Every structure is written in structure tokens, then in C-alpha cells.
Amino acid sequence: EPEVTQTPSHQVTQMGQEVILRCVPISNHLYFYWYRQILGQKVEFLVSFYNNEISEKSEIFDDQFSVERPDGSNFTLKIRSTKLEDSAMYFCASNRAGVETQYFGPGTRLLVL
Amino acid sequence: AQSVTQPDIHITVSEGASLELRCNYSYGATPYLFWYVQSPGQGLQLLLKYFSGDTLVQGIKGFEAEFKRSQSSFNLRKPSVHWSDAAEYFCAVGVRSSYKLIFGSGTRLLVRP
Numbered sequence: 001e002p003e004v005t006q007t008p009s010h011q012v013t014q015m016g017q018e019v020i021l022r023c024v025p026i027s028n029h030l031y032f033y034w035y036r037q038i039l040g041q042k043v044e045f046l047v048s049f050y051n052n053e054i055s056e057k058s059e060i061f062d063d064q065f066s067v068e069r070p071d072g073s074n075f076t077l078k079i080r081s082t083k084l085e086d087s088a089m090y091f092c093a094s095n096r097a098g099v100e101t102q103y104f105g106p107g108t109r110l111l112v113l
Numbered sequence: 114a115q116s117v118t119q120p121d122i123h124i125t126v127s128e129g130a131s132l133e134l135r136c137n138y139s140y141g142a143t144p145y146l147f148w149y150v151q152s153p154g155q156g157l158q159l160l161l162k163y164f165s166g167d168t169l170v171q172g173i174k175g176f177e178a179e180f181k182r183s184q185s186s187f188n189l190r191k192p193s194v195h196w197s198d199a200a201e202y203f204c205a206v207g208v209r210s211s212y213k214l215i216f217g218s219g220t221r222l223l224v225r226p
Contacts, residue, residue, distance in 0.1 A: 004156070031212060043216040056211040062140060091156065095212075101147070101215060105156035113177070 002026045006092050008048045012111045013082055021077045023092030027030035032075045033093040033102060034067065036060070043091065059084065082112045115140045117204050126194050127225045134189040134220050136204030145207030146187040148178055149215065152200045160202075163187065174198070185223035199224045 005024045013019050016054075016077040025032050034046040049067055050056040057065075066078045079086055089109050116139045126132055138144055145164050149157040153182045161172025168180040187204060201221045205214040 033213065035214070035216075038137075042218040045213040045215065048211065048213055052225075056213060058213075059162075093214075101159055101162055102212075104149070104160070106156040107147075 004092055004103050005047055006090075006105035006108050008108060009106065010109045010111075012113065015044065015084055015112055016081050019079050019082055019110060021079075021090050021092075021110070023075045023077070023094075023105055024073050024101055025064070025075055025094030027073070028094050029103075030101075031055075031095050031097070034065075034077045035091045035093065036088040036105075037107075038085075038088045045089075046077075076081065079110075080095035082110075085113050086110060087112045114204055115208055115215050117206050117215055119202075119220050121220045122218070123221045123223065124202040125225060128170050128196050129193050132189075132191045132194045132198070132222070134204075134222070136187045136202055136203050137187065138187065138191065138204070139204045140206050140208075142180075142209065144209035145209065146178075146180060147205045147207065148172065148176070148187075148189050149205060149216075150200045151203065151205045151219075157203065160189070165226060192223075194224055196224045196226065198222060 007022045032049045037043045047057045047061045063078045067075050089107045091107045092105040095102045118137045128200050147162045148160040161170050163170050163180045176191050201217045201219045204217040222226050
């Protein structure tokens with residue numbers, strides 16, 4: 001069964017450094033999403049992406065964040081200058097059509113020191 | 114504003130006992146509703162979903178949920194819990210206009226042998 005994959009599974013970085021989190025959505029899916037979960041808190045929506053542009057972004061998704069689909073398979077989340085409060089689990093998700101079930105990847109745990 | 118409330122942070126049940134996890138939502142229109150499960154170190158796996166129609170929906174692993182519009186609830190049930198059901202369970206509402214998911218804070222299920 002096809003699944004969403006994410007790399008790396010864990011990343012440790014220094015405050016102020018740039019990080020890129022990578023996702024490979026399911027191949028025939030058209031809608032892509034990033035969510036994050038700070039330890040002990042709820043899963044929060046960050047951004048949705050369709051047809052090579054952002055569909056919606058949350059308040060969390062400020063100018064330090066960007067997303068890109070650099071080729072036909074990858075979907076990336078970049079944080080330009082990480083802050084301590086960016087430490088969280090980041091989940092990628094995808095679906096074929098917006099109203100359908102979103103399938104989630106296993107997540108990338110980001111720790112900012 | 115849309116929101117999801119899961120009033121129980123932790124629930125402990127004995128193996129073989131029945132289970133009900135509560136979920137209440139706030140949403141202005143007919144919601145899309147989901148239950149996801151997260152095992153340690155894993156991503157979010159869909160258990161079941163409600164889009165329309167029959168208000169009692171069946172999911173994987175013997176789970177079911179009932180949509181009650183009058184109570185704004187979508188409680189998850191299982192008649193007999195197995196030790197492998199120990200995990201964190203998230204209820205979510207899908208926003209029709211943007212397709213993003215809004216999650217509850219989760220309920221951690223512990224299963225006593």
C-alpha cells in the first residue's frame with residue numbers, strides 16, 4: 001500500500017540555522033499539507049499546497065517558513081532561521097482531492113538547541 | 114471558530130473491556146469528522162471517517178464511531194479492547210472550504226493486562 005514518507009526521522013539543529021524537512025507524498029495525490037505537534041500539545045495545521053501554490057496557511061506559518069515542490073515527487077518545508085519554539089514533530093500529509101482522507105507520514109522530530 | 118475537544122487526556126481500561134473515547138466539535142456546517150490513531154514513533158493512521166449518510170461508521174481494527182449532530186459529538190467506541198490498542202487517539206474535523214484538519218488534543222489509551 002502506498003504511503004507518505006518523510007526524511008529525516010530526527011533532526012537536531014542550532015538556533016538560527018536553516019532546516020529543510022522532506023516529504024514524498026503518495027504518487028497520485030494532488031493536495032499536500034504540513035502539520036506540527038509540539039510535545040504534549042495538539043497537532044496543528046501549518047500550510048496546504050495545491051497546483052504549485054499555497055492554498056492556505058496558518059498564523060504559525062510566518063515568513064520564516066516556506067514550502068516547495070521542487071520536482072514531481074518531493075514536497076519540502078523549509079525553516080530559514082530556526083527558533084527554540086520550532087522544536088516539534090512535523091507531519092506531512094497528502095490526498096487526491098481536498099475533501100478526501102489525508103494520509104500522514106511518520107513525522108520528522110525537530111529539536112532546536 | 115472551528116474546534117475539537119477531547120475531554121479525556123488519559124484513559125485506562127482492562128484488556129477485553131469496552132472503550133468509549135469522547136470527541137466534541139464546534140463547526141458551523143455539516144462537518145467531516147475523523148479519528149486517527151498514533152502509536153509511539155509512528156505517524157497518524159486513519160481509523161474511520163464520517164462525511165455524510167449513516168451516522169454510525171465502522172472503521173479498522175474493530176472501531177466504530179457515531180455522529181450525533183444534536184450533541185456535536187463523534188465518540189469512538191470499541192466493544193473489546195486489545196493490548197495492541199494502547200496508543201494516542203486524535204479526533205479531527207475537516208474544514209470544507211480549505212480542507213485543513215483541526216485536531217483535538219488527543220486521548221492517550223492505556224490497556225491493563
